[in-house]
Amino acid sequence: MVDEKQATDNHDAVLDPSNDASHVSGDMLIRVKGLRNSFGPQVVHENLDLDVRKGEILGVVGGSGTGKSVLMRSIIGLQRPDEGSIEVFGEPLLDRSVEETMDVRKRWGVLFQGGALFSTLTVAENVMVPIREYYPKMDRSFRREVARYKVCLSGLPPEASPKYPSELSGGMRKRAGIARALALDPELLFLDEPTAGLDPVGAAAVDELTQELQQTLGLTVFLITHDLDTLHTICDRVAVLAEKRVIAVGTIPELLALDHPWIQEYFNGPRGRTAATAAKKVAEAK
Amino acid sequence: MADTSDFVEEETGEGVSVLRFSGDLSIATIDDLPERLRDYGTDFQQIDLSDTGYIDTVGAWLIHRTARDSGAEIIGANEDAERLIAAVSQADHDVEVRPVPPNPVKRVLNEIGEAVTTAFSTLGGLIGFFGAILISLGALIMHPRRIRWNAVIQRFDVVGVRALGIIGLMSFLIGMVIAQQGAVQLRQFGAEVFTVNLVGRLTFRELGVLMTAIMVAGRSGSAFAAQLGTMKLTEEIDAMRTIGVSPVEALVLPRFLAAVLMLPLLGFYSSIIAIIGGGLLSWVELGITPATFFARIREVVPLTDIYIGLVKAPVFGAIIAVSGCYQGMQVKGNAEEVGSRTTAAVVQAIFLVIVLDAFFAMFFSWIGWD
Numbered sequence: 001m002v003d004e005k006q007a008t009d010n011h012d013a014v015l016d017p018s019n020d021a022s023h024v025s026g027d028m029l030i031r032v033k034g035l036r037n038s039f040g041p042q043v044v045h046e047n048l049d050l051d052v053r054k055g056e057i058l059g060v061v062g063g064s065g066t067g068k069s070v071l072m073r074s075i076i077g078l079q080r081p082d083e084g085s086i087e088v089f090g091e092p093l094l095d096r097s098v099e100e101t102m103d104v105r106k107r108w109g110v111l112f113q114g115g116a117l118f119s120t121l122t123v124a125e126n127v128m129v130p131i132r133e134y135y136p137k138m139d140r141s142f143r144r145e146v147a148r149y150k151v152c153l154s155g156l157p158p159e160a161s162p163k164y165p166s167e168l169s170g171g172m173r174k175r176a177g178i179a180r181a182l183a184l185d186p187e188l189l190f191l192d193e194p195t196a197g198l199d200p201v202g203a204a205a206v207d208e209l210t211q212e213l214q215q216t217l218g219l220t221v222f223l224i225t226h227d228l229d230t231l232h233t234i235c236d237r238v239a240v241l242a243e244k245r246v247i248a249v250g251t252i253p254e255l256l257a258l259d260h261p262w263i264q265e266y267f268n269g270p271r272g273r274t275a276a277t278a279a280k281k282v283a284e285a286k
Numbered sequence: 287m288a289d290t291s292d293f294v295e296e297e298t299g300e301g302v303s304v305l306r307f308s309g310d311l312s313i314a315t316i317d318d319l320p321e322r323l324r325d326y327g328t329d330f331q332q333i334d335l336s337d338t339g340y341i342d343t344v345g346a347w348l349i350h351r352t353a354r355d356s357g358a359e360i361i362g363a364n365e366d367a368e369r370l371i372a373a374v375s376q377a378d379h380d381v382e383v384r385p386v387p388p389n390p391v392k393r394v395l396n397e398i399g400e401a402v403t404t405a406f407s408t409l410g411g412l413i414g415f416f417g418a419i420l421i422s423l424g425a426l427i428m429h430p431r432r433i434r435w436n437a438v439i440q441r442f443d444v445v446g447v448r449a450l451g452i453i454g455l456m457s458f459l460i461g462m463v464i465a466q467q468g469a470v471q472l473r474q475f476g477a478e479v480f481t482v483n484l485v486g487r488l489t490f491r492e493l494g495v496l497m498t499a500i501m502v503a504g505r506s507g508s509a510f511a512a513q514l515g516t517m518k519l520t521e522e523i524d525a526m527r528t529i530g531v532s533p534v535e536a537l538v539l540p541r542f543l544a545a546v547l548m549l550p551l552l553g554f555y556s557s558i559i560a561i562i563g564g565g566l567l568s569w570v571e572l573g574i575t576p577a578t579f580f581a582r583i584r585e586v587v588p589l590t591d592i593y594i595g596l597v598k599a600p601v602f603g604a605i606i607a608v609s610g611c612y613q614g615m616q617v618k619g620n621a622e623e624v625g626s627r628t629t630a631a632v633v634q635a636i637f638l639v640i641v642l643d644a645f646f647a648m649f650f651s652w653i654g655w656d
Contacts, residue, residue, distance in 0.1 A: 106314070119622060122383060122384055124384075138316075142320035142348075144383050145347065146347060147383060148379065148380075148383065149347055149377040151377075152377030152378070152379050153343070153373065153377040158379030158380075158381040159381060161381045161382065162381065162382045162386075163385070185312065185313050185342035185343050216369055216373045217342075217370070
């Protein structure tokens, strides 16, 4: 359908992402191939391919129930796919023991939808948990210092460190979750709906934080979202999940050039248009 | 994956000492560097990073901290290092990682005070809640069409019918244990035949109802608290209120009625099964035939014993339902509280049942039912 040269030039805005995945290599942080996931008779993913490039913020969108979270859970090893292969940092992950994939696991951080902070530990202690787990030899007081600056790095006020998750607001809890995800200085960050349930101001602040962290720490971000503003303002590319697979990957203009009804409805619906105009205004102001 | 980080000290020509770092400065490679640097002191003027490789925020923090404490100047940092060190130095705030614990004397006093006030406020709350149930019950009696028969019958099934198996098994075993222990002790006086009195009177008067109440508290009291607590968390109860449905009428009353009405039946059933268990053991162990056993039971157990059991049972049922529902309705905040409130409901119910049982024992002796 699209020849190789054109696909390379035109980034990856093709309706068959497996097509372009075959010839781009080297700088792919995540490669998912032929993934199949099902729950009983209900098939969520069928022959799904997705590549995430190093250093990009990839937004993953899709209607409810298209398996965005399931895709993320498959990549990070919480969900066993029926078929397919998953490579992260060039290492195959499926059918390998936890010990074998330990070195890869250390190199990513995950923010779950509700934050999933440990409720009996303070924010700083939450950040210390992964460090203690993976680097038990690290000096105690140094570990505490690391936790403290990570909390501040995530945009929380320093006084938030000794607080318990129940004492934090929704936005602060997301930031604390991000701080814990950053605990091991990952190269890859998985964010599951980081702006869900936040007011617009808080959501914009989290977007800004994501972009800032991505730039300062050189992260690659796999970001599941429903937030059109997030997609417009910070995502380098967007992957669209529909029909049990990734139907297209590309920048928003590239996606809009495709004549797929769901994509058109998603980005050209009333909310999509508003978000696009707003993003344009912000870009012009800058 | 990479070189372990290290450092050496060098003197330059002008008597300036330089700390020269090498290798990768990352969380995976720093190893014991923080401790070694701390032990090393702060007697240097420059930190040279030109020989270092990959750096992450942990490495950047280590350099930043070392530079901050020694006042040394950082030289030879590449772009990455500079950016990260700038980022972490912005995030440098000295705060605790845990809330500061208050003074122990104060804390103990505080906890005692809190326990006392909680005990009284819980007691007050329980009585108030019981009052609310009675008012609701009164209103329902005035308008009997509002009774939710479906819910009530369903509770009967859950609280009563489904408990038959476990309560039967428990009572059977208890009856056997009483008979067996009684036989062993009474044999010393050659009075094994009184085992029948022991089993009959003990089960009808005390143990049948008491053990049933404890079992129902564990089975249904906890379920009441957990169900209502979860509904409270998901705002179902608030939704009910806004629609105009009284949660006490819709949720609490069916449970209250079920517990109050089912407990006498379960208690009586439990006593009968315990007697069967005791009878079986007496037959095997003491050679008392079932016919003799039941004839003796009819002779030695006065009807008042059965009345006592049947009077106590609904009261125990009420206690279980009230404390279960009360604790459930007190849930607010997080899911953890559902667990702690459920525990509180069961402990409170069993405690109150036993205390009240002691009062009943005194009272019935006093009125001459012994």
